[in-house]
Amino acid sequence: MGPCIIALVLSLSGTSAAPLFREYIGAEFNGVRLSDVPINPGVEFHFILAFAADYDSSASPASSTDGIFNVFWDTGNIGPSDISSIKSQNSNVKVALSLGSDTVRGTLAYFNPASIDMWVANAVTSLTSIIQQYDIDGIDVNYEHFVQGSDNNMFSQCIGQLITTLKNNGVISFASIAPFDDGDVQRNYMALWKDYGSVIDYVNFQFYAYSRSTTISQFENYLNQQANNYDSGKVLVSFSSAPSKGGLTPDNGFFTACSSLQSQGMLNGIFTWSADESKANGFEYEIQAQATLVGSR
Incomplete structure (x- = not known):
């Protein structure tokens, strides 16, 4: 996932009392800490640690491990004590772990x-250990x-069984997926959704993968398309403030689109990628996003 993204979040299991805000963190090793990020007490706040991957952390180049996950986020600044501290100071904070990523x-x-x-x-086994x-x-x-020509049933069954088992074992309480509009990506995630959509709580759709010239009306059309693709689910819309990414940006109408979605009853939460990128500008979009959510109640 690319830098500084914000997405609207809808919960499959139902809408929580507080609107949901989510933030990826830890991928870029720039010293950002959980405590740096402004947390509005009026939202349910999810930090998403980026990333854990089923790759060997000691091999060069990195090699896959067939499901044995290792930690690849900035543990020097985001360790167990940091998570414990942010949770104890903010009762509205939860923490998620993102699996995979673009590169290792x-x-x-x-x-x-x-x-x-x-x-x-x-x-x-490996994720239960990390999660605990x-x-x-x-x-x-x-x-x-x-892998080119791979069977999408493999992805569906592996991920679906993983989420189901972790939930049944009481190891996790929620799960999300983060697809974007690419043929191979959509093919795999839509197969997963068809088979296991009932155990997936959020669809963090990467709308920032669309063109940077995206307009508000196009943005809303893309949301409708993905809501159809992930039928009966709640799809996240997103933007990125990074120059290298596309989609509808904060400076070109994202929050105007939020107001339109509010009027349609479609604004149920926002997530950002990432705290690492937002640190430089004082988290201005995180503050605005959370204020937008609180104002929508």
Whole structure:
């Protein structure tokens, strides 16, 4: 996922009492801490740690591990004590762990299991250990690369069984997926949604993957298209303030679009990517996004 993104979040399991705001953090190793980020007490706030990947953290180049996950976020600034502290100081904060990512130390992070059963067994064991060590509440699935010609049933069954098992074991309480409008990506995530949509709570759709010339009306049309693709789910809309990313930006009408969505009853939450990028500008868009949510109640 690219830098400084904000997305509207809808919950499959129902709307919480407080509107939902989510923030990716830790991918860029620039020293950002959980405590740096402004937290509005009127929202439910999810930090999403970026990333954990089923890749060997010691190999060069990184190599896949068939479901044995390792930590790749900035643990020097976001460790167990930091998570414990932010939660104790803010009762509205939860923490999620994002799986996959675009790259691992410069290597494209492919979803590439040898078998469903082995991958799921390894993933359940390794992720349970990480989740319990860091006091994590949920997971986010953010794979962006798939082996050419791979069977989308493999992705659906591996991820679907993983989420189901972690929930049934009481290890996590929520899960999200982060697709974008690419043929191979959509093919895999829509297969997962068809088979396991009932255990997926949020769809963090990467609308910033669209053209940077996106207009408000196009943005709303894209949302409607993805709401149809992930039928009966609640789809997130997103923007990025990074020059390298596209979509509808904060400076070109994103919050105007939010007001339109509010009037249609479609604004149920916002998430940002990422705290790492937003640190330089004082988290101005995070502050505005949370204020927008609180004002929508």
